[in-house]
Amino acid sequence: MTVYIYCEYVEAGGVERVSVNLMQFLSRVCTVALVNRVGSPVYDECAKSIKDVPLRRGDTIVFSRKSDLRSLLPKAIFNGAKLVYWRHIPIARLDSPLLSQAVDSVFCVLFSLVGKIVCVCPELASLL
Secondary structure (H helix, E strand, O other), X not given: OEEEEEOOOOOOOHHHXXXXXXXXXXXXXXXXXXXXXXXXXXOOEOOEEHHHOOOOOOOEEEEOXXXXXXXXXXXXXXXXXXXEEEXXXXXXXXXXXXXXXXXXXXHHHHHOOOOEEEXXXXXXXXXX
């Protein structure tokens, strides 16, 4: 079993840094690889292109942006890989408009039908 951490390096920020830290932490106990759409490095860590990854049943793909699901869902379902969506931001934020909160809530409900959601903030974990 391999854990793939999907991380598009769009902008240098918290999601990318946490993805690299997660990869380094998990590499102590299982096989882990950083992947993205084109295989571009993330904070000087090598990454593979998701197209070149030989997914197998039992492999896990961890992602943190809802938009990443477009690239991952067809390949994951076809190959029998597990999907894990991790969030570090609660749905009900003071700076977030109600429409955004509603979209996040609906996404979490629908995604829970095909994958697992891991919450790294207590506020979100209590809502799900």
